[in-house]
Amino acid sequence: MYSQYLTSRHDVCKELVERLSKRFPYVSLLGKHVVGKTIQVTTVATKVTDTMEAQCGFVVKLYNGKTYAEYSFSEITPESIDSLEKQIIEEVSFPDEILDNHVHLDAIPDEPLKQSFVRSVEGKDYSVEEIIAKLGEIRAKIQSFDPRIVQAITVFTSYETSAMFLSKNRDLTQNFTWPSVVIIAVARSEDGNVQMNRDVATYNSYEKCFEVAEEKIPAMCQTAIDLLSAEMIVPGVYDIITEPSITGLIAHEAFGHGVEMDMFVKNRAKSVRYLNKRVASDLVEMHDGAAATLSAASYFFDDDGVLAHDTLIIDKGILQTGISDAVSAMQLGTVPTGNGRRESYKRKAYTRMTNTFFKPGTSTPEEMISSVKHGYLLSQTDNGMEDPKNWNIQCVCAYGREIKDGKLTGKIVAPVVMSGYVPDLLESISMVSSTGEVIGSGHCGKGYKEWVPVSDGGPYLKARCKLS
Amino acid sequence: MEALFNALKKAPSIAAWKVNIEARKSCELFYVQTKVETNRATDTIDTHVTIYIDVDGKRGQSSFAVYPYMDEAEISKLIEENVFAAKFTLNRFFELPSPSDAPIHQVESNLSKRPFKEIIGEIGNAIMAANHLENGSLSATEIFLYQIDTRIVNSNGVDVASRRYECHIETIPNFANGEEEVELYQAISFGSFDPKELTAKVAEALTLCKDRSAAQKLPVAGPLPVILEGEEIEEFFGAFVDDLRYETAFSKANVYEPGSNIQGEAPTGDVLNITLKPVVEGALASSSVDGDGVILPEVKLIENGVAKCRHGSFQVGYYLGEAHPTGRIPVVEVAPGTKSLEDWRKAPYLRCVKFSGIQVDLHSGMLGGEVRLGYYFDGEKEIPVTGFSIQADARQAITCFQASKQTMVRDRYFGPKYIYIPDVKIA
Known part of the structure; x- marks a missing residue:
């Protein structure tokens, strides 16, 4: 249900926007109220906390004729509006010697729109008691899979976002929820070797999250056991098959960050020189957008009040466009794509990815594996780091399974670092599976901060890459 | 905060509690190349509460956020909801920390001596003073100046408050070698501002970027x-x-x-x-x-x-x-x-x-x-x-x-x- 608190502050926020609009050419206000719980059941303890996304507050954004200025605050009331208005004007007024040295900007277009959006979780609702009971059942199944599993962890997270965007001409509200269930097994061998594996189920349905998490238990646990005998890979260049998690890692880290158009404004993206040019093989189609699929980063409007898009970034291997927030689009003379996102009301909006994924092709994973002479099936995202200016890759996969003469040999290597040059990797894509998955349990930083929920994924890909 | 502490004291079903409060004021500048694109200020407060219940020698707990708009009745309702959740989290008993007479180290900082808006301009100038390497440049720079007040209170009598100042900088040196350009991400943080040291760090980062291009x-x-x-x-x-x-x-x-x-x-x-x-x-x-x-x-x-x-x-x-x-x-x-x-x-x-x-x-x-x-x-x-x-x-x-x-x-x-x-x- 949409936040009663934000509803109660709507009129006073509107009044604040109107007052400030008399002084500044562009003013908007974003109110965010996110509530949710993280419930963790482990072999030894149970814990209930607020989710990391929980927040309640406001940010005013205005154009002062020189720069964009913002002020974040935690409360507004009819009684405090006079003092708050003064406070905002004072706090955003930086000395002339700082603001006179400004980039060329203009007021963001403020097209009229008044609309409310709601997306509800499908199916049965669960009480805290029921969630803990369900997590306990799943935990017990993980624990009983093999005596070498010494710790089983299950984590349920669900957060409900309410947001209100007001400007002179826009009055938008949205409300939606996104749940996930994470399952983790820690395995320990007799000789003291310790390994961990995890998997996740994220859907717009609590029931489905629990169902899929249960289905994933055997494979997740078996991999944790297999990892006890994992070796380090012999560094080299190999044929690779990427599972959807690693496909998403490539879409997101290797390429996605480089088409965030605030990077174009800052001259930080190599991709700007490749617009309408080949960056990948013919088989590659890549999308990003809050409206591109239903996952963790699906919303109705972004933190700039721009409606969600489905942006076609790569079509048949050719780079079509990037993604943008409102201020970057204004500077570049392009149309914003609904990718302006803030970590919270306390932070600045940047161009951020949402749901980023490759489109399916025509092969089957089995055909792809059978086509490999010697290589690896790479699984489970560990982490990745962007390098948009130089297009170097660092994608870390939790593990890889060896393929020889078209068959999985049973040998497992962990972890596996993919590195190289992004276009080399994307142009080497020679097969794309017809099935895949977009996985919505991750958080993405910009550099080393500004964490926002994202999803990524796609089909299985066959490519060639340096592994170490 | 009075409403929160009143509600906690009146809650019959909780055995113990802990409150973490962080009030943060910031002054922020965002440069595109050497020019300012955005200036920001924040004045926010976060309050996190953990309540504990004891049942049959075990201790359950649940944590939640309290926001400035909440009155005592609203907070009491939240406490009860979290008491209910805590009943399903009964873990081994543990005792909360007790007060100590040991002195609390308060960090000295020259960032506290003058208004942030004055200091942040000087920080920007110190960064840009390094931006003189031929074919080198700074693609973007972000400066965050914080005053952070924290207070930790628990039902055992712990009540500790401290204030600290921090500056976090993200700057992106760039070097052009003909058509090809490279960059190297650089993060710098400090609690006291030394303009010469900051200029030297940025200059060193630019030199590393030049080396990367070669x-x-x-x-x-x-x-x-x-x-x-x-x-x-x-x-x-x-x-x-x-x-x-x-x-x-x-x-x-x-x-x-x-x-x-x-x-x-x-x-x-x-x-x-x-x-x-x-x-x-x-x-x-x-x-x-x-x-x-x-x-x-x-x-x-x-x-x-x-x-x-x-x-x-x-x-x-x-x-x-x-x-x-x-x-x-x-x-x-x-x-x-x-x-x-x-x-x-x-x-x-x-x-x-x-x-x-x-x-x-x-x-x-x-x-x-x-x-x-x-x-x-x-x-x-x-x-x-x-x-x-x-x-x-x-x-x-x-x-x-x-x-x-x-x-x-x-x-x-x-x-x-x-x-x-x-x-x-x-x-």
Whole structure:
């Protein structure tokens, strides 16, 4: 249900926007109220906390004729509006010697729109008691899979976002929820070797999250056991098959960050020189957008009040466009794509990815594996780091399974670092599976901060890459 | 806050409680190249409450946020909802920390002396003063100045407040070599502002970027001795510190135990000594108290290569039967060695300066990652190199590393500025 608190502050926020609009050419206000719980059941303890996304507050954004200025605050009331208005004007007024040295900007277009959006979780609702009971059942199944599993962890997270965007001409509200269930097994061998594996189920349905998490238990646990005998890979260049998690890692880290158009404004993206040019093989189609699929980063409007898009970034291997927030689009003379996102009301909006994924092709994973002479099936995202200016890759996969003469040999290597040059990797894509998955349990930083929920994924890909 | 404390005192069903309050004021500047695009200010408050209930000798808990708009009735309702949730989280009993007479270290900072808007302009000027390298530039710079007030209160009588000042900078040096341009991400943080030191750090970052633009492919195949520096050293030693946390043992994911000889019977390099310290001058994370209100001690964690104890959260330490859990001690101090870069400059080595993100995993042993800038010493001179990855076994590397006598201080680290690891694979 949409936040009663934000509803109660709507009129006073509107009044604040109107007052400030008399002084500044562009003013908007974003109110965010996110509530949710993280419930963790482990072999030894149970814990209930607020989710990391929980927040309640406001940010005013205005154009002062020189720069964009913002002020974040935690409360507004009819009684405090006079003092708050003064406070905002004072706090955003930086000395002339700082603001006179400004980039060329203009007021963001403020097209009229008044609309409310709601997306509800499908199916049965669960009480805290029921969630803990369900997590306990799943935990017990993980624990009983093999005596070498010494710790089983299950984590349920669900957060409900309410947001209100007001400007002179826009009055938008949205409300939606996104749940996930994470399952983790820690395995320990007799000789003291310790390994961990995890998997996740994220859907717009609590029931489905629990169902899929249960289905994933055997494979997740078996991999944790297999990892006890994992070796380090012999560094080299190999044929690779990427599972959807690693496909998403490539879409997101290797390429996605480089088409965030605030990077174009800052001259930080190599991709700007490749617009309408080949960056990948013919088989590659890549999308990003809050409206591109239903996952963790699906919303109705972004933190700039721009409606969600489905942006076609790569079509048949050719780079079509990037993604943008409102201020970057204004500077570049392009149309914003609904990718302006803030970590919270306390932070600045940047161009951020949402749901980023490759489109399916025509092969089957089995055909792809059978086509490999010697290589690896790479699984489970560990982490990745962007390098948009130089297009170097660092994608870390939790593990890889060896393929020889078209068959999985049973040998497992962990972890596996993919590195190289992004276009080399994307142009080497020679097969794309017809099935895949977009996985919505991750958080993405910009550099080393500004964490926002994202999803990524796609089909299985066959490519060639340096592994170490 | 009065409404919150009243509601907590009146709640009949809770056995104990803890409140963490953080009030933060900031002043922020965002540059595109050398010009300002956005200026920001914030004045926000976060209040997190944990309530505890006791049932049949067990203790359950639930945490929630309280916002400024909430009155006593609303907070009381939230408390009851969380009491209900806590009934399903009955874990082993543990006691909350008690008050201590030990003094709280208040960090001195020159950032407190003048208005932020005045200081932030000078910080911007100090950064831009370095921006004079031919063909070099700064693509973007972000400056965040914070005044952070924290208060920790619990039902046992702990009530600790402190104020600190922090500046965090993200700047992106760029270097053009003809058509080709390269960049190197640079993060800088400090608690006291020294304009000359800041200009020097940015100038050094620009020079590294210039070197990256001139970097060649590594001319040899390896394995090679590798020298690590900067945050990668913190990550390397940090993996061993993390392994000895109560939390790691509690989740049974630890590799080492107290008493484990981490360096083996016959280490071939320097002896490992690690001390955890609450306060180290220049380390931004310094704090004499942790988020539970524990007044933090100094702890010898690893002595002569042998793990002496575990450390970490008061609650988890209590679960493990520790008589005096340490609390979360923020700074890792590693004893320096006796070598210098000059000493290692007798044979070829590879000095890795900038990684995409080093991976250190004690479970697999993995120590490595993609190197964005390194210097290969060929026996005569250092040559900038790029486009390769390194791979070693961290559990092996700890038995044979050599540490420099030169030290560095970072947000959470004080110790050797360089470490030397022999026989590292290159890809």
